[in-house]
Amino acid sequence: MDRYMFIDILRENLEKNKVTEIDDIIFEYEEHYNYKLEDGYSEEEISKKLGDPLFLATQYIENTNKEQPNKKFINITGIISLDIFVLLFFITFYAWIAVLFVFSTASLSIGLSLFLNLSPYNLIPYLPYWNGAVLSISFISLALLSYIGTYYNYLYLKQLLKSYFRFHNNVFAKTKNNPTLPSLPIHPKLSKKTSRKLRSIVLFSLNVFAISFILGYLVITITAKSFEFWHVYNWFI
Numbered sequence: 226m227d228r229y230m231f232i233d234i235l236r237e238n239l240e241k242n243k244v245t246e247i248d249d250i251i252f253e254y255e256e257h258y259n260y261k262l263e264d265g266y267s268e269e270e271i272s273k274k275l276g277d278p279l280f281l282a283t284q285y286i287e288n289t290n291k292e293q294p295n296k297k298f299i300n301i302t303g304i305i306s307l308d309i310f311v312l313l314f315f316i317t318f319y320a321w322i323a324v325l326f327v328f329s330t331a332s333l334s335i336g337l338s339l340f341l342n343l344s345p346y347n348l349i350p351y352l353p354y355w356n357g358a359v360l361s362i363s364f365i366s367l368a369l370l371s372y373i374g375t376y377y378n379y380l381y382l383k384q385l386l387k388s389y390f391r392f393h394n395n396v397f398a399k400t401k402n403n404p405t406l407p408s409l410p411i412h413p414k415l416s417k418k419t420s421r422k423l424r425s426i427v428l429f430s431l432n433v434f435a436i437s438f439i440l441g442y443l444v445i446t447i448t449a450k451s452f453e454f455w456h457v458y459n460w461f462i
Contacts, residue, residue, distance in 0.1 A: 238282030284404035329371035336364030360441035380413035
């Protein structure tokens with residue numbers, strides 16, 4: 226069964242069962258197909274894993290059966306306990322993204338300062354201009370790499386949140402004998418065009434960083450006539 230047949234059967238039977246919010250339900254299944262297709266699954270494989278659309282449609286009929294109170298209490302207590310640990314994880318992840326962003330901005334600032342021969346508040350040690358100009362390229366390319374890493378980590382965290390909230394809602398739905406929606410992947414989905422662009426920028430920046438860093442070190446060493454050039458320029462006095 227392909228995607229369109231599955232969705233048509235599901236929608237038809239949801240309407241027949243007079244289920245509310247049909248468009249929202251269909252949207253979630255469409256999104257599930259999109260994610261899985263990106264992972265390389267065929268439409269037929271996805272449909273098979275989802276199950277019979279006729280049966281899925283019956284799950285959305287309001288269920289008056291009650292779950293056993295003890296089991297419901299255990300499920301709710303367990304998910305709330307898990308929420309506490311997950312909250313700490315997400316806070317740590319947010320902090321990591323903030324650190325990456327600050328590091329990226331600092332690298333960019335150092336690169337521009339070296340290129341423009343600036344040293345605000347004397348924070349950047351002295352270097353002859355052309356030495357600093359060559360080295361500035363490595364800092365700017367490092368900043369670009371870090372910004373891309375920050376952006377991807379942000380997308381990853383955003384997708385993790387969506388995936389966990391779906392899992393969280395499905396657990397509560399089960400405690401009420403309500404139907405659950407397909408689980409969401411934990412990694413972000415980028416279009417092929419965007420993925421290619423980011424990959425090209427990363428590879429280019431990485432090569433530029435490696436070459437300019439080595440070249441910058443050689444230029445500084447030759448100019449200072451010493452492998453320990455920081456002593457020649459009195460950086461630690």
